[in-house]
Amino acid sequence: MNRFRRTKGDYIIDFVIYAVTLVILVSTLFPFLNVLAIAFNDSSDSVKGGVGILPRIPTLDNFKELTRFPLLLQGGLISLLRTIVGTVCSLLSTCMLAYVLSRKDFIFKKFFTALFLFTMYVDSGLIPHFMVIRTFGLNNSFWVYIIPGLISAYNLILVRSFIEQLPYSLQESAFLDGANDFTVFTKIIMPLCLPVTATVGLFYAVGQWNSWFDTYLYAPFNEKITTLQYELMKILQQSMSQQGNLSQAGKLAQSQSISPLSIRMAVTVVAILPILLVYPFVQKYFVSGLTLGAVKS
Amino acid sequence: MQGTRPRKKGTLLETLYRQRFLLAMSLPFFLWVLLFCYLPLAGWGMAFQDFKLRGDVLESFFSAPFVGLKHFGDLWEDFVNQGRFFLALRNTLAMSLLLLAFGFVTPIIFALMLNEIRIKKFKRITQTISYLPHFISWVVAAGMISVMLSTEGPVNDLLIALGLTDKRITFLADQNMFWGIMTVSEIWKELGWNAIIFLAAITSVDQGLYESAEIDGAGRLRKIWYVTLPCILPVITVILIMDIGWLISVGFEKQMLLGNDMTRNASEVLDVYALKYGIGQSRYSFGTAIGMFKSVVSVVMVLIANALAKKTGETSIL
Numbered sequence: 001m002n003r004f005r006r007t008k009g010d011y012i013i014d015f016v017i018y019a020v021t022l023v024i025l026v027s028t029l030f031p032f033l034n035v036l037a038i039a040f041n042d043s044s045d046s047v048k049g050g051v052g053i054l055p056r057i058p059t060l061d062n063f064k065e066l067t068r069f070p071l072l073l074q075g076g077l078i079s080l081l082r083t084i085v086g087t088v089c090s091l092l093s094t095c096m097l098a099y100v101l102s103r104k105d106f107i108f109k110k111f112f113t114a115l116f117l118f119t120m121y122v123d124s125g126l127i128p129h130f131m132v133i134r135t136f137g138l139n140n141s142f143w144v145y146i147i148p149g150l151i152s153a154y155n156l157i158l159v160r161s162f163i164e165q166l167p168y169s170l171q172e173s174a175f176l177d178g179a180n181d182f183t184v185f186t187k188i189i190m191p192l193c194l195p196v197t198a199t200v201g202l203f204y205a206v207g208q209w210n211s212w213f214d215t216y217l218y219a220p221f222n223e224k225i226t227t228l229q230y231e232l233m234k235i236l237q238q239s240m241s242q243q244g245n246l247s248q249a250g251k252l253a254q255s256q257s258i259s260p261l262s263i264r265m266a267v268t269v270v271a272i273l274p275i276l277l278v279y280p281f282v283q284k285y286f287v288s289g290l291t292l293g294a295v296k297s
Numbered sequence: 298m299q300g301t302r303p304r305k306k307g308t309l310l311e312t313l314y315r316q317r318f319l320l321a322m323s324l325p326f327f328l329w330v331l332l333f334c335y336l337p338l339a340g341w342g343m344a345f346q347d348f349k350l351r352g353d354v355l356e357s358f359f360s361a362p363f364v365g366l367k368h369f370g371d372l373w374e375d376f377v378n379q380g381r382f383f384l385a386l387r388n389t390l391a392m393s394l395l396l397l398a399f400g401f402v403t404p405i406i407f408a409l410m411l412n413e414i415r416i417k418k419f420k421r422i423t424q425t426i427s428y429l430p431h432f433i434s435w436v437v438a439a440g441m442i443s444v445m446l447s448t449e450g451p452v453n454d455l456l457i458a459l460g461l462t463d464k465r466i467t468f469l470a471d472q473n474m475f476w477g478i479m480t481v482s483e484i485w486k487e488l489g490w491n492a493i494i495f496l497a498a499i500t501s502v503d504q505g506l507y508e509s510a511e512i513d514g515a516g517r518l519r520k521i522w523y524v525t526l527p528c529i530l531p532v533i534t535v536i537l538i539m540d541i542g543w544l545i546s547v548g549f550e551k552q553m554l555l556g557n558d559m560t561r562n563a564s565e566v567l568d569v570y571a572l573k574y575g576i577g578q579s580r581y582s583f584g585t586a587i588g589m590f591k592s593v594v595s596v597v598m599v600l601i602a603n604a605l606a607k608k609t610g611e612t613s614i615l
Binding site for chain 2: 007009018020027029030034047048049050052101106107112115116121124125126127128131132134136148150180182185206209210211212213229232233261265271275279
């Protein structure tokens with residue numbers, strides 16, 4: 001390349017690019033570090049403001065305080081459970097259907113594919129969905145987290161594109177050995193799909209862990225199946241209405257022993273911790289899996 | 298011979314029998330999509346009824362009186378009188394258009410910038426960090442934003458330190474700032490993620506084109522303008538069509554979580570409106586009419602955008 005004859009203009013371009021990128025990096029990371037700093041900072045000190053990216057008076061008290069909210073523990077457990085059950089169910093269903101739809105000889109290939117693609121463009125809206133869920137008696141049930149969102153058409157297409165580009169000869173030799181379609185799917189296709197299942201599995205898992213609106217809509221008062229995000233949302237709503245009417249009384253209430261701010265940030269840390277923990281290990285998968293499917297379709 | 302599969306097609310029944318495993322593997326999901334994606338579409342019938350929920354949903358549905366276009370008439374009247382529906386529609390479109398204007402271009406610029414970064418490690422770290430906000434929920438993001446923008450928060454601290462303001466701004470209690478805050482928040486959350494697709498397109502550009510452009514004496518900016526951008530134009534068009542299709546579905550989570558009584562006139566979007574009046578006040582038929590209106594507008598917009606893209610000779614997605 002032309003790195004030996006860089007002009008003055010090149011240096012200016014480089015300077016602008018690095019400066020802008022640095023600004024983007026800082027503004028992306030700062031809120032995360034700030035949340036961590038406040039969560040680990042002494043609560044009465046945090047109220048004074050000005051906490052940056054490091055706690056001024058480090059403490060674990062805010063997290064100890066969380067034990068006073070039993071719903072948070074219950075919500076955390078349900079969130080964990082729905083993430084595991086939901087990801088496994090969605091992933092298996094998506095892969096199985098994607099395999100069937102990848103088979104050129106399948107009699108309903110076009111019809112079924114069109115049915116699922118259409119769902120990406122037409123949304124029936126909140127209330128008809130709500131009524132259907134009620135008709136099936138799914139509201140106030142744990143399965144409302146799993147069944148209605150079982151397959152996303154987008155992920156289905158991603159997996160199908162991946163399977164379609166595998167050589168068909170792999171399946172053909174198995175068929176000649178007398179294997180049926182299901183065995184071919186479990187023994188040959190599934191193991192080869194690892195890169196794309198890692199991507200799609202991550203999408204489903206993140207979606208499940210982050211979901212709060214289904215709890216809000218279908219089980220708002222059922223403490224047995226509350227979720228962590230929903231509980232965090234309730235805590236947030238309280239503080240939002242406080243910001244709405246910034247009265248002196250509100251400020252006074254904030255300065256009492258453990259402020260809602262510290263509690264909020266401690267819950268937030270708990271809510272993003274699983275994502276931060278697995279993120280470095282899976283991020284190489286999702287980029288490769290995503291671009292693979294995207295460039296193809 | 299045993300085990301060989303006949304290549305020629307038999308009768309329908311024979312085909313069905315031969316594909317019994319494939320059928321067994323897909324029929325449950327066929328049922329699922331009918332029940333959970335298409336049955337709700339039948340629920341649009343509620344928009345033409347005076348639906349009252351009494352016990353069983355199906356029973357209420359079949360016993361509800363037919364009222365024709367009454368609810369759509371109500372919506373029209375509200376729109377003309379600039380009532381709450383008018384505000385909700387205005388807010389939805391305003392925030393969508395702001396997002397389309399700023400949220401569509403920024404990932405392209407970000408991808409182009411990343412492509413110009415020569416220090417591999419810096420580029421990789423930047424990418425990794427920029428995807429991170431995509432993976433947190435809007436509940437968490439809203440919490441972070443409310444801390445950042447609080448009166449004692451870092452944004453106010455920064456503005457004061459820079460001398461841009463002398464008194465602290467109550468960002469989230471000012472309805473004039475709400476649309477802007479939503480747009481910036483969305484860009485903050487999705488910038489890196491939305492850049493992935495453009496970055497992938499850029500890396501698949503033929504390197505020979507750059508070399509010939511160089512021989513012709515093109516500098517870096519000219520290479521971006523005359524080589525990179527034309528090469529990724531098909532991808533840009535597809536994404537633009539999809540974004541236009543999503544125009545009216547700007548999302549409602551951030552508006553719902555960050556809006557409050559003081560910003561209500563600017564924050565209420567169509568979904569929140571349908572939720573509040575449809576489910577909150579049990580006006581189900583009215584709420585369904587809003588959802589139906591939204592969905593029809595969205596489909597029409599996809600079709601228009603797609604037709605436009607076809608006419609200009611670019612790729613189409615349908």
